[in-house]
Amino acid sequence: MPIKRHPNLPFAPSKFPIFYGWMAMIAATIGIICSIPGQTIGVSVFTDYLIDALQLSRDALSSAYLIGTAMSSLFLTKAGKVYDKFGARFTAILAACTLAFTLLLFSISDQMSGSISSMTNISFSTISFVLVSALFFMLRFSGQGVLTLASRNMLMKWFNKRRGLANSISSGIQSFGFAVAPLFVASIIHSTNWSAAYLIMAAIIVAFIIFAYIFFRDNPEECGLIPDGKVIEEKKKKAFKDSNKQFTLKEAKKTPIFWVYALAIAFSAFFITGFTFNVVSIFEISGYSEQKALSIFIPASLISIVAALAGNVISDYMPLKRILIIYLIGCMLSCIGLSCLSHWSGYYILILGNGLMGGLFSVLASITWPRFFGQDHLGAISGLAMSLMVFGSAIAPLFFSRIFTLTGSYQLAGIAGGVLVIILLLFSLKLNNPQED
Template sequence: MDKVNRFSLVNPAKSPFFYGYVILVVGTLGIYFSIPGQTIGVSVFTDPVKDALGLSRNQFSNAYMIGTILSSLFIGRAGIWFDKYGARYTAFFAALTLAIALVLCSWSLKMSNLVKDILVLDSWLIPFTIMTLLFFLIRFSGQGVLTMASRNVIMIWFDKNRGKVNAFSSIAISFGFSSSPLWVNFLIEDYNWEGAWRIMALGLLVFSVVIIQFYKNRPEEHGLLPDGVGKPEKTTEVTKEEKKQYTLQEAKGTRAFWMYALMLSFNSFFITGLTFHVVSIFASEGYPKSVAISIFLPASVVAVSISTIFNYLSDYLSLKLYLFLMIVGGILASMGLMVLSSSFGIYLLIAGIGTMGGFFAVLNAIAWPRFYGRNHLGAITGKIMGLIVLASALAPSVFSLWYDTLDSYSLLGYVGLAFLTFLTIGSLKANNPQ
């Protein structure tokens, strides 16, 4: 059996159409199947699980934060695995790990009671420690490795048409993620939280078979080229001359790496903190819960519209323009937080987080292979993903601490503006290293 097709019955070289479009579909599904490890997939379990384990909301949130921070420290290593072993095996073992972690999550109450009986100790620290370790597993394998491997494999199979295919993927993921709380809540109501986690684990086991069958590492391994053009032997020399393949260390030595990474991380920090405390943030300015929740639908419409249009245009435009437009979105969001007491502040906030979210979907997928090539894409995106996950982990606690100390969320907007001013100046020379 051909080494690159080991354990698979699917041969891309015999496909009647360019196999990259199969990769686009299954890679997008891979990101969708990471939902159990994403904040949007975990948040629905918060109330039933914390109540069953006897944890307070703050204790449960801190376990989630610590587990997420720990996962961010190891995602970079997973990126190196991606470069060494390829998308198939990396995504396959990530899906298996996530499935196992979800089964363990469904047993968390039993494990907690067992440890309490063995130690003859009835302490909240026991379920807290168990959930911290389980959150580390699901965040690392789900939000981290499975997402990274699935997004990267799509980008590797396309070059000139990356923006167009990422537009399709972004739209599908946006609608998939936004609807996920509904079906996750349905599973919890019908099968309890333990059963819901086991059903999702079963789905991941089935999808792991799809991964090993349909994920393919690189088009060149199958006698193909990105975008389905030409033959490798005719263009290899030209390709090598045209694009330098940066290592992680070389990429970190460029200004673009840090400016783009910091802006993506700011987006993750701001939106996660806002989402986590949105009811409290709006209540502090005298708004009811219904108004707080209502901002996400129009913000999603803005984000999807921007990602669709600018993904398509990214095949023709400079990504540096996108970076500055994303910074503008951050400025609007920060100003919205500063003047949230007025209705104008709400509109600024919606426009800001929608703009940032839209450009995040473009830059986080397209910038890295365009700037640094495909050979070390795993190590580079693994490092970026680690920074993004770390920012998202710190945000809820920073927002909460800021409010408890200063009795105001609006002052965070000034900090955001200061940081974005620094990014604007630093990004003036953040050019494409190619």
């Protein structure tokens, strides 16, 4: 029995003064930006404060992050099925409510640990480790996982032939938002404290919940509209359309191309998470300041914006395999930059690599699944892909942290990442769109 979603409440998108897909694009973009507290780039600013307040070592906090994030990855495929059933608005609001509540708990996590420790006579650090593992699970599942999934898939459904254009605009705004977020959050912490900063972010998410109810709509068809707002004439230039065949999750998992693209996209989550989670430490041992470390996201975001704009636009006319290859070259540059960061050239190679990787990630993570496998089971298929991304981001902080603990540097992390990228690059050369098989 179909679920009634009430798309015309509180207003009918069909009566919006412009094609509502553009409003859906803005809403989806805001949704993804509001996921920042659950993304590694939002967590990283609090890393050293949590280590001190919760009396945990860097390895212990990384382990808690791994546990919480890995656990969240186990439920994202099911969350994708919930999205397929209930739509973007319900899923996004549910995720945002969980995220706001989690941020509230984070703000008092040290007090909670102290109270539980006093009542149970269990050491403070043991209680804080268990508590923060659970909070990381809620944070990552709701923010990085479900809110991002619902927002991104909503955007994809509102456009077909203009999907690349719409995603390019959204990606550019996202890149800028993610780039300035660390400095913005750090400024809040410095002007108040880390606990108050969590409360302020929770209040922002509460405001987003109201926004999502007003503006989120799952797809144009349920609103009496069609993708792109009108039928667009075929261009002389070849344009890539949606899938004719609608793959189920089971069918998609049997295709090699799903795993290569999913693992390639997951690499970005792995590398960026490991790098961002330890960014201050990575730059400190290379002779850079905290300000220099947090500022690296600004120039990388400028490159990312250009890469996202170009990649999304040409994705309407170019096979995704070519974009994947350029993306993997960006991944390789990031690995090289990390390995030689102590040399002045490493800093700029890292910026270039992170920019290319981040910009083209937004193209591949959004456009791959509807183009290759269709929209009927988009939530479930993208949910599995996101599970791999989240699992990659789960193991990264501890992987980077252990390498630093054992070797005194992060160079080996870059080398290991480079080997994995080469393997993915070799496999990617042999795969084509499953719609053409």
